[in-house]
Amino acid sequence: MVSRLKEPVFILGVGCTRFGNLLETPEIKGLTLQELAARAAAEAFADAGIEPNEIDAVIVGNVTMQTSNMPATYSQIAKWVGAQFKAGVHIDGACSTTNIGVTLGAMGIASGVYRKVLIVGLESTLSQPKKFSPYERVSIPTEEMWLWTDACVNQAYSVPQGYDIFPTYNGFIAQAYCRKHGVSIEDFDKGMFELCRTRRLHGSMNKKAILQQTLDDEAAGYGFSDPFEFWVSAYNPFLAWPSRLRSVVTAADGASAVILSSADGIDPNAPMPVEVKGWGVTVSDLPWYGDDPTYMAYDRISFDKAYAMSGIQPADIDYLHVHDCSHISSICTAELSGYLPEGRGLTLARDGSLRFDGSRPMSTHGGRHAFGHAWAASAGADTYEAVKQIRGLCGDRQIPKAPHTAVVHTHGYAMVSTVMVYEGR
């Protein structure tokens, strides 16, 4: 398979709302999904320094139709993001949606059909329209949200026969990691604690994150002077032994947007563009692994494709985000990518190496636990962070030496494995 862009493609602008709850979070409370998308797109246009009418196509992603009630999302969102009468489509790559949108947009540009493309992802995972109201929403129970989300996985066999994401994506992988690398369950727990602590630190420095309280402050709020005592308490139960509640995703509402451009579409005064160097996309279905739950073959293929297309090696990566709905799965993926040494991920989490100011910075926006997860919007939020890190605009959580090469990986449920390679100019 030929895997090269015929022309270079650049990210010209990015936008992202705060991830939170449309019913509670001040920055987005009371908004509809149309307005959420419009806000993300408006930020991306301002960031790119272009007008909406300069866009040739818009790609809009949304996963959970039950909460949006907009199956034809593109046509309904177009007027809200200034893309009326443009080409476009609604896509669903689950939690990889906005990454898939970037690949489709980049191919449209590299083929010469488009010069500029807008990608938007929007999602509510916490509420749904109230009795078909155009603006009033009601919260949904967690298990109902997962029922609808699990529609993304094997409906023929796995889901009807008792499939549950938490043992499959957490418990089995955690046990396999411990057995494979000789890690005790106690040390695993300490590693997971420190990884969560790092992600929550990053979230506390990010005004767009759903969780902006450090783990230490949360523990103190519950009366614990030792945050690890809080970690092992009943406030942080096993969700799928030995993985705990705070090692997994925090569901959120949110929207993100990315504007792509060809080289000849870039105004000399535009903010520093970031090049889309390459990617790898690989799909699969349950079961996600064989003998070794820490090894997902489709991720190996995606990383290999992305490295070959972009011409980079793991040693070239300055910043990495991998899908971290499951913190232990994210450690496995980071090791598979070559960014972290095999079997050392938890040790590096414990010594602070994965912090924004550590030697192997990861997920500086807070990742899926602290930044939050709004399915179709999340990959765009990951790209938003990568672009801002490359530009040196992340404030308190800025990686001291702004990264030149950033890699963003996502697991779309499931599986749509994507690996994106971005480079500063």
Next chain:
Amino acid sequence: MNESIIRTYYENLAAGLLVGKKCRACDCITFPPTALCEKCGKPDLEDVTLSGEGEVLFISHSMAPPPNPRFNDLAPYAYGHVRLAEGVFVQGIVADVGVEPVEMAALYERCPLPVRARILTVEDLPILAFDLV
């Protein structure tokens, strides 16, 4: 009416049989069955009945309440990652196993453990589960 591969799978389960498809081109077993060989994509498949014997490599547990209301009366339940004797990997409920952390920890130390298929009927649907043996 056309024959449904999915319906046939569950009807076989109801009869106590684990029936997949074996590829005549590459010998790969696709279980549960699909329309094409999951390895090479070829359509030349024949039925193959699996033994139901295997090993559970890891056991963890589900959440409760469960997303799928079919399992309201069962959750939380033990859930296992199983390698069948024929080399196929499946995941399913491990019956009659407690899900307290101390029980999970003990099973982690003992796994892998031999298992045998057990067909449970959950709200009229036969499903593939496993017994420790």
